[in-house]
Amino acid sequence: MSTQQQSQAYKSGIHPVWCPGCGDFGVLSALYAALAQKMWDPKDIVLVSGIGCSSRLPGYVNTYGFHTVHGRTLPIALGVKLANPSLNVIAMGGDGDGFGIGGGHIPHMARRNPQVSYIVMDNSIYGLTKGQVSPTSLFGQKTGSTPYGNLETPLNPIALAVAYDISFVARGYSGRPKQLTELMVRAFDHKGFAFIDVISPCIVFNNTYKEIPPKIAEIDPSHNVTDRAKAFELAIDTSKIHLGVFYESIRTTYEEAQQQVIEASVSGSQSRVVEQILARYS
Amino acid sequence: MARGIDVIIRIGGEGGEGVISAGDIITQALARCSMEIYAFRTYPAEIKGGHAVYQVRASDEMLLSQGDGIDVLVAFNQEAYDRHVAELKPPGILVYDTDAFEPPAEFKGIRYGAPISTVTREKVGSNLTKNIVFVGVVAELFGIPLDRFEELLKQRYGKKGAEAMEKNLVALKAGAEHVREHIVKQDAIKITPRERAPRLVVSGNEALSIGAIAAGLKVYAGYPITPASDIMEWLAKELPKFGGSVVQTEDEIAAIGAVLGASFAGKKAMTATSGPGFSLMVELLGLATMTELPAVIVNVQRCGPSTGMPTKTEQSDLGLAIYGAHGGAPRIVMALSSVEDCFYGIIRAFNFSERFQVPVVVLSDQYLGHRKASINIPDLSQVQIEERAKPTVEELQAYRRYRMTETLVSPMAIPGEMRACYTASGLEHDEAAALNHEPANHQKMVAKRFKKLDAIKHMTGLARRYGVDDPEVAVIGWGSTEGVIREAVDLAQRRGIRVGALHPKVISPLPEDDIRSFLKTVKKVIVPELNYDGQFAKWLRGFFDIDVVSLAKAGGAPFSPKEIVDKIEEVSRNVHTTAVPGV
Numbered sequence: 024m025s026t027q028q029q030s031q032a033y034k035s036g037i038h039p040v041w042c043p044g045c046g047d048f049g050v051l052s053a054l055y056a057a058l059a060q061k062m063w064d065p066k067d068i069v070l071v072s073g074i075g076c077s078s079r080l081p082g083y084v085n086t087y088g089f090h091t092v093h094g095r096t097l098p099i100a101l102g103v104k105l106a107n108p109s110l111n112v113i114a115m116g117g118d119g120d121g122f123g124i125g126g127g128h129i130p131h132m133a134r135r136n137p138q139v140s141y142i143v144m145d146n147s148i149y150g151l152t153k154g155q156v157s158p159t160s161l162f163g164q165k166t167g168s169t170p171y172g173n174l175e176t177p178l179n180p181i182a183l184a185v186a187y188d189i190s191f192v193a194r195g196y197s198g199r200p201k202q203l204t205e206l207m208v209r210a211f212d213h214k215g216f217a218f219i220d221v222i223s224p225c226i227v228f229n230n231t232y233k234e235i236p237p238k239i240a241e242i243d244p245s246h247n248v249t250d251r252a253k254a255f256e257l258a259i260d261t262s263k264i265h266l267g268v269f270y271e272s273i274r275t276t277y278e279e280a281q282q283q284v285i286e287a288s289v290s291g292s293q294s295r296v297v298e299q300i301l302a303r304y305s
Numbered sequence: 306m307a308r309g310i311d312v313i314i315r316i317g318g319e320g321g322e323g324v325i326s327a328g329d330i331i332t333q334a335l336a337r338c339s340m341e342i343y344a345f346r347t348y349p350a351e352i353k354g355g356h357a358v359y360q361v362r363a364s365d366e367m368l369l370s371q372g373d374g375i376d377v378l379v380a381f382n383q384e385a386y387d388r389h390v391a392e393l394k395p396p397g398i399l400v401y402d403t404d405a406f407e408p409p410a411e412f413k414g415i416r417y418g419a420p421i422s423t424v425t426r427e428k429v430g431s432n433l434t435k436n437i438v439f440v441g442v443v444a445e446l447f448g449i450p451l452d453r454f455e456e457l458l459k460q461r462y463g464k465k466g467a468e469a470m471e472k473n474l475v476a477l478k479a480g481a482e483h484v485r486e487h488i489v490k491q492d493a494i495k496i497t498p499r500e501r502a503p504r505l506v507v508s509g510n511e512a513l514s515i516g517a518i519a520a521g522l523k524v525y526a527g528y529p530i531t532p533a534s535d536i537m538e539w540l541a542k543e544l545p546k547f548g549g550s551v552v553q554t555e556d557e558i559a560a561i562g563a564v565l566g567a568s569f570a571g572k573k574a575m576t577a578t579s580g581p582g583f584s585l586m587v588e589l590l591g592l593a594t595m596t597e598l599p600a601v602i603v604n605v606q607r608c609g610p611s612t613g614m615p616t617k618t619e620q621s622d623l624g625l626a627i628y629g630a631h632g633g634a635p636r637i638v639m640a641l642s643s644v645e646d647c648f649y650g651i652i653r654a655f656n657f658s659e660r661f662q663v664p665v666v667v668l669s670d671q672y673l674g675h676r677k678a679s680i681n682i683p684d685l686s687q688v689q690i691e692e693r694a695k696p697t698v699e700e701l702q703a704y705r706r707y708r709m710t711e712t713l714v715s716p717m718a719i720p721g722e723m724r725a726c727y728t729a730s731g732l733e734h735d736e737a738a739a740l741n742h743e744p745a746n747h748q749k750m751v752a753k754r755f756k757k758l759d760a761i762k763h764m765t766g767l768a769r770r771y772g773v774d775d776p777e778v779a780v781i782g783w784g785s786t787e788g789v790i791r792e793a794v795d796l797a798q799r800r801g802i803r804v805g806a807l808h809p810k811v812i813s814p815l816p817e818d819d820i821r822s823f824l825k826t827v828k829k830v831i832v833p834e835l836n837y838d839g840q841f842a843k844w845l846r847g848f849f850d851i852d853v854v855s856l857a858k859a860g861g862a863p864f865s866p867k868e869i870v871d872k873i874e875e876v877s878r879n880v881h882t883t884a885v886p887g888v
Binding site: 035037064065066067069070071074081085086087089090091092095097098099100101102105106107127128130135284285287288289290293297300301304305 | 504507511526549552558564566567570571572591720721722724726728729732739
């Protein structure tokens with residue numbers, strides 16, 4: 024089978040609700056291609072999403088999907104992984120879902136480091152609710168809820184991710200699906216929590232297709248991805264939109280650690296353990 | 306044998322002085338003398354400081370409540386005396402530390418004073434063991450053999466090293482010795498150890514945790530909150546031994562999120578919390594209803610609203626448990642009624658959750674979660690465990706996740722196990738899990754999610770009934786008040802009142818058939834509950850055309866049998882005056 028044919032195998036046949044020109048189409052086709060490269064059995068994949076335009080994505084992929092509530096993508100993905108570590112778990116959503124309402128979950132996923140990939144389709148706007156300011160909207164930006172301009176400074180997702188010590192941090196652009204595919208494959212292969220901030224413009228409420236390309240800079244292949252300080256330096260350089268892998272480190276995954284606890288504590292038959300527990304209370 | 310012993314011992318002192326440990330040790334030693342046990346504790350919200358109380362009732366016969374008043378007051382300090390002396394019943398036995406205070410001359414009860422602090426200092430050399438000196442005094446006074454304590458002390462303090470262990474043993478013996486040498490016994494309480502089948506002495510939260518493992522729990526996610534944290538701590542230690550995992554999440558929303566994720570992936574999952582945490586969970590409760598996911602959510606209630614009184618009991622989350630979540634999200638609400646029921650009830654919660662593919666909210670409360678009782682050792686081989694329905698091979702050809710079946714419960718495909726990919730969504734969907742915003746489909750799917758639970762309305766055995774067969778006056782309660790209601794009904798019956806009681810274990814949907822048949826002869830229904838606004842009384846009125854007398858009081862302390870008996874007598878008198886005018 025050609026890669027293109029393999030990509031077809033992951034299509035659910037449902038046409039996305041997204042507006043023509045939405046960046047999320049690029050993310051979806053990159054995901055099809057990345058899954059085709061991995062050749063995972065669709066039954067072993069679970070896509071978990073929150074609420075927002077981008078969170079509709081799981082329905083378009085022929086895998087298991089869980090389209091949940093606003094902002095709780097990560098803990099739900101954690102539960103899936105914990106229940107069955109052999110599943111390939113991919114979490115996804117928008118910048119509002121991930122950095123706004125759900126922002127409190129990111130550092131804790133970083134601490135636990137489960138092998139879950141998290142793809143944020145970052146358009147710096149609330150698109151589904153028709154154009155309100157988001158955590159990554161620019162300072163001074165006029166939106167439906169900031170008619171006099173945004174009074175808040177945008178957060179820097181990459182700098183945050185590096186600061187949180189997420190063990191894989193990358194940025195992609197929906198307009199460069201080939202590179203995005205490669206980043207996704209690397210994220211899927213990463214043993215731990217992997218975060219990709221994907222710049223994915225909203226053509227209706229925050230059309231940045233003209234502004235983004237001139238600012239793009241590929242991360243130099245000589246960049247040492249294990250150097251966290253360098254990664255941070257690159258992250259806070261907002262004069263450019265750096266694309267590529269900023270940071271990668273290897274440490275024990277959460278499911279491995281849980282498995283170690285289980286292996287260390289399982290002793291003898293379960294009925295014997297029950298007897299021991301009951302004996303303590305008699 | 307004449308009616309044997311039934312004694313209520315209350316211990317009071319400053320938080321951090323070991324009141325709770327002393328109570329636990331005495332309780333377990335009494336159980337090892339084959340006494341029936343009913344113990345509870347209340348303690349301040351602070352870690353150290355504030356007034357702590359432990360009460361144990363011990364009897365030769367089955368115990369249903371904490372009883373009325375106290376027989377023995379063990380006062381670590383003046384405050385304990387001041388707070389509790391009024392509840393001391395004649396002859397009124399006071400055990401106290403003469404170094405701390407001396408009761409006033411008006412105190413006419415039996416005084417067992419001992420210079421506990423001096424004894425501790427001189428004989429043990431460590432103030433930390435004062436509580437164990439008290440334990441020694443109590444043991445010797447009431448004839449609890451010291452050997453029953455020695456092993457308990459080893460279990461409790463052995464981990465802290467030989468020296469700590471030795472000090473506690475010395476303290477125990479010093480207390481007992483002081484009694485032998487200096488105190489003349491003036492009361493008749495004498496514990497007589499008997500040989501009987503061993504029993505478990507567990508708290509409600511412990512029984513619940515053991516039951517959850519028996520039910521097949523594999524993923525627990527939770528966030529610390531009084532009075533539910535001990536469930537997470539217990540499971541963190543024990544669940545891995547059964548191949549399961551515990552995760553302490555960053556908040557309660559993440560906890561129920563992880564539970565739903567784990568359930569989606571096919572595992573039995575649970576979280577336990579208390580009011581404030583439960584308030585945070587309700588949005589995801591609605592997601593569980595919408596996506597038809599099994600999940601067990603335990604709420605060990607405490608006084609509210611807001612932070613309320615974290616260490617005090619209440620039953621004020623019923624409304625939230627039944628209705629919490631927008632959009633009319635049906636779920637099963639169960640209420641645990643006794644320590645033993647914590648074990649069997651949580652198993653039923655898992656079974657119902659799997660059978661109906663629905664979240665089950667299990668209501669316990671601080672009083673039940675933290676009180677200890679002696680229960681029969683559960684026979685795990687007799688426990689029935691249910692698993693969710695999964696699609697057959699034929700069904701997988703054209704799998705429809707939310708297919709309308711006869712029971713309205715649809716077989717659920719599990720990721721990794723079968724090729725039946727679908728996306729579960731909190732958006733409205735059709736039988737095939739495809740998103741659908743048509744009003745007609747919405748009507749059909751909402752009905753499916755509600756009506757699949759109708760079976761419960763017609764089930765028998767979900768409500769415990771006692772008292773006379775044809776009651777005029779009835780008591781219908783819920784949750785942890787079962788024992789005290791039963792004791793009150795027994796007392797009222799002995800006074801010649803035609804009273805019966807029914808205690809539903811499932812609160813929503815209510816087992817309507819059983820309740821209706823119980824109500825046939827009933828003229829008035831008393832509904833005791835520990836909340837201000839009579840939440841269960843209102844819920845019942847919504848289903849049954851009955852004359853309800855709400856006996857509602859805000860929580861903080863449990864009901865005493867007397868409060869309920871008095872109400873039964875009052876209502877019974879009213880029934881007769883109104884039924885036969887002019888008499």
